[in-house]
Amino acid sequence: MTKILGITHGAHSSGIAYLVNGKAEIILDEERLIRIKNCRDFDESFDRYPYECMRQLVKRYNVNLSEIDAFVSCFDYETIRVIVSWHGYEVPREKFFLVDHHHAHAAYSLYFSGCEDDTLMFCADASGNNFSNSKAYIYENREMILVNNIEMNRKSFGHFYAALTELIGFKRIKDEGKVVGLSGHGYLWQNLYEVWKNLIVIDDTLTDLDIHHELGGGIYQDMYYKFFLLNGSRYWKNEDFIKRIAYTGQKIFEEKVTELITNLHKKYPNKNKLVLSGGIFANIKLNKRLNELDWVREVFILPPMGDEGLAMGCAISYAHSIGMRDLSVDNIYMGRSFSQDEVEDAAREILGDYVKFELSYDFIAKSLMEGVIFGLYQGRSEHGARALGNRSIICDATRKETYDILNGKLHRNDFMPFAPSVIDEDADVIFQIAKSRHTAEYMNILFDTREQFKDKFPTCLHPIDKTARIQIVKESRNKLFYDILKRYKDFSGYGILVNTSFNVHDEPIVDKPEDAFIHLRNGIVDLIITEYGIYKYTGIHKG
Secondary structure (H helix, E strand, O other), X not given: OOEEEEEEOEOOOOEEEEEEOOEEEEEEEHHHHHOOHHHOEOOOOEOEOOHHHHHHXXXXXXXXXXXXOEEEEOOOHHHHHHHHHOOOOOOOHHHEEEOOHHHHHHHHHHHHHOOOOOEEEXXXXXXXXXXXXXXXXXXXXXXXXXXXXXXXXXXOHHHHHHHHHHHHOOOOOXXXXXXXXXXXXXXXXXXXXXXXXXXXXXXXXXXXXXXXXXXXXXXXXHHHXXXXXXXXXXXXXXXXXXXXXXXXXXXXXXXXXXXXXHHHHHHOOOOOEEEEEOHHHHOHHHHHHHHOOOOOOEEEEOOOOOHHHHHHHHHHHHHHHOOOOOOEOOOOEOOOOOOHHHHHHHHHHHOXXXXXXXXXXXXXXXXXXOOOOEEEEOOOOEOOOOOOOOEEEEEOOOXXXXXXXXXXXXXXXXXXXXXXXXXXXXXXXXXXXXOXXXXXXXXXXXXXXXXXXXXXXXXXXXOOOOEEEOXXXXXXXXXXXXXHHHHHHHHHOOOEEEEEEOOOOOOOOOOOHHHHHHHHHOOOOOEEEEOOEXXXXXXXXXX
16 A cells, blocks of 8 residues: 655645555645645745645544655755654655656656546746746657746746736735636737737747846736837726736737647647646646647646645656556545534534525525525535635526625626536537537636526626636536535526635635635525535624
8 A cells, every 4th residue: 555645835825745556545735724824924924834735634534654665745854854753753765756836747747647648748837946937748658748838937827827917906816816707808909919919929938038027027028018118008907908908918928829739730630639747738728729620639727726736736747657547636625524523513603593404406406596506515625726516606697696696695797707607418408519528527628608508697607708617517526516506407597507616716715624614604505405404594694
């Protein structure tokens, strides 16, 4: 039996992943446990370490650290030794293995995608801890072969988008998704396009030197300088121009990433399955564009594409390096679950005044049609940024007013569209899904809506282009959620609901039942569905 523990920490992601005999057993994200988004206090700007994750591993899951064969990380031995020693075990140096940052991302994406020989893997983010900002691999004869490496002294796609995010007035490593949503409301600012399109020059790599790649220099400096040469400060706070800046930056970003990946494909024309990882592929508009390339047979985006996936990526990368190939890593529900007694204790502690109903799919379906907003809290929490039916807020997608109601409850920006979850058999009926159905299970790619449905589900379609970041729900993946959608379809005609993450804006997704019941007590949701029953708060809402 081989036991491998992956550990990561940093400025915006921190967690652990436990792999036993090639099977993923546990993945924990520190932000969920300590309730600090991205594991970082931005005002203080210091790293977080997975202390609480390690404590849970030892106390809740009874893992004996001395029995672990390999402690694996992208970070140095001394840091990992200290993290583990907090929990009573001194990691011998011979049990520690250092893994390349981008290889970890790519290995995780490869095994999650299904390991096919026609695979081209591309991983890109702001930067890694390996003096690179992206790497590309091909998969042949069950081996990952490095074919492209962009060093950190070259300009970075991740830094480009981070700079765009901050220029618009949002926070980097936090609000990039807002820029993606905002870009759909804008149109091209031609003058800005002309001066920004040459910030990054592509051949088969990023050719421009980024002389000072740290924040405040390099591409940041170039972007801001060229913007202000256009007298950009005149337009900075103009709402129309903010949308145009977002649109223009997004367009250039898509063009440059597409150009680089297409050039890589020209070198390896038999590789037409595109497997993507790294933080830039949280950009769902980019993913849609890549999926629509003629030469692409399928796009797969690793569900935890950012650094939240590094702990498991490290474990898989190491397992691959020692010859393990039959790795079971395609389950996204890898966090904590809680017993009926734990859920009941949390309800009594947080709610006090409540009633509990029997789990009834008829009641849920009828309530959804009446506009009730449910929290869906069941089983093990999802790994990664997307709520996929275990820590979700769900509601009817046909009511236009629900969009504003949800935005108000969750303190969201009104230009950020919600996402739909759709039952497997209705996915192709409502949306145009020619390929990449596997990725569509994880809400990481946009699809066009079929014409007859563009005005039917206003709460979960982008108001301008009518695209949707869908989750296809299969019975084999999530039976309780599937059954809800199935029964709702019996009443409404279509198995589609709004699914947004169970949290208010700027907080992590809920993890333990106390977190969920606080949202119920505060009026964020009307009722909570669990596998043990349906909860309703009967006291005075605190929110």
